[in-house]
Amino acid sequence: MKVTILIAIIVVVSMIFLFANNTNNNQTKEIDMANNKIKEEVINTTYKDIQTIYFAGGCFWGVEGYFKRVDGVVETQAGYANGLTENPTYSEVINGSGHAETVKVDYNENVVSLEELILHFLRTIDPYSVDRQGNDVGGQYRSGIYYTTQEQAERVKRVIQTFEEKEGRKTAIEIAELQGFYDAEDYHQDYLDKNPYGYCHIDLNTADDPLIEIDLNLNFLKDESLKNKIGELAYNVTQKNATERPYTSEYDDFYQKGIYVDIVSGEPLFVSDDKFHSGCGWPSFSRPIESDAL
Numbered sequence: 109m110k111v112t113i114l115i116a117i118i119v120v121v122s123m124i125f126l127f128a129n130n131t132n133n134n135q136t137k138e139i140d141m142a143n144n145k146i147k148e149e150v151i152n153t154t155y156k157d158i159q160t161i162y163f164a165g166g167c168f169w170g171v172e173g174y175f176k177r178v179d180g181v182v183e184t185q186a187g188y189a190n191g192l193t194e195n196p197t198y199s200e201v202i203n204g205s206g207h208a209e210t211v212k213v214d215y216n217e218n219v220v221s222l223e224e225l226i227l228h229f230l231r232t233i234d235p236y237s238v239d240r241q242g243n244d245v246g247g248q249y250r251s252g253i254y255y256t257t258q259e260q261a262e263r264v265k266r267v268i269q270t271f272e273e274k275e276g277r278k279t280a281i282e283i284a285e286l287q288g289f290y291d292a293e294d295y296h297q298d299y300l301d302k303n304p305y306g307y308c309h310i311d312l313n314t315a316d317d318p319l320i321e322i323d324l325n326l327n328f329l330k331d332e333s334l335k336n337k338i339g340e341l342a343y344n345v346t347q348k349n350a351t352e353r354p355y356t357s358e359y360d361d362f363y364q365k366g367i368y369v370d371i372v373s374g375e376p377l378f379v380s381d382d383k384f385h386s387g388c389g390w391p392s393f394s395r396p397i398e399s400d401a402l
Contacts, residue, residue, distance in 0.1 A: 160215075194290065368391070
């Protein structure tokens with residue numbers, strides 16, 4: 109009888125432990141899911157930094173189809189850029205209006221950088237071909253990157269220069285300020301979504317492949333510009349390995365609901381629910397919003 113009772117007790121205790129363990133696992137999964145949802149909302153709303161760049165790389169059906177697959181690209185538009193006339197039609201473009209078939213790419217710089225997009229672009233084209241990509245021949249199929257700000261110009265030129273030095277030869281890519289962009293006709297927009305077996309000179313599946321290795325400094329913010337943006341203390345801590353004095357942070361005794369983010373990149377790091385008072389003089393958290401956030 110004692111043995112039977114002992115076995116029963118062991119079974120009950122094991123069931124209780126198993127139930128508690130499963131409950132904890134489920135709670136952890138629920139918290140992780142909630143944190144991931146919060147992180148996604150933060151990236152896609154509060155800390156979205158939308159920029160625009162224009163790529164000409166042959167037939168714009170394939171160029172648009174490719175960039176739609178790149179993480180961080182939020183919107184694309186096929187059109188005509190840097191020609192001799194305004195509001196050209198497709199017929200006028202193929203008959204010598206001087207425009208290049210171009211894709212306007214809106215992207216979230218907190219997710220994908222301009223430099224990374226240029227490396228994607230280099231993957232999709234023959235950078236040495238003049239007025240031709242794939243089977244398409246003509247001035248409208250030239251390769252080009254069209255910028256709208258001086259900062260973009262410097263960044264684009266720096267990437268292409270680094271690429272040319274690595275390859276040991278000049279490219280035929282036109283790098284120029286945007287001189288007008290006009291939307292292409294509706295049937296050209298999202299063409300490969302509507303016609304998945306339509307003509308394309310680009311292997312769209314390569315959008316998920318690792319980018320080429322090239323020695324690029326992706327931080328193009330000048331020191332003084334970054335310092336003015338985030339403040340001298342934050343600059344010294346994040347860029348110069350300085351340490352903030354304990355008990356001086358405005359967030360040490362701050363418990364308002366919200367998300368704590370990287371002040372430089374905007375990347376979400378912690379959720380306020382995981383904040384606790386450690387007595388060390390600096391904000392403390394039991395865990396990051398995601399295991400790879402730090």
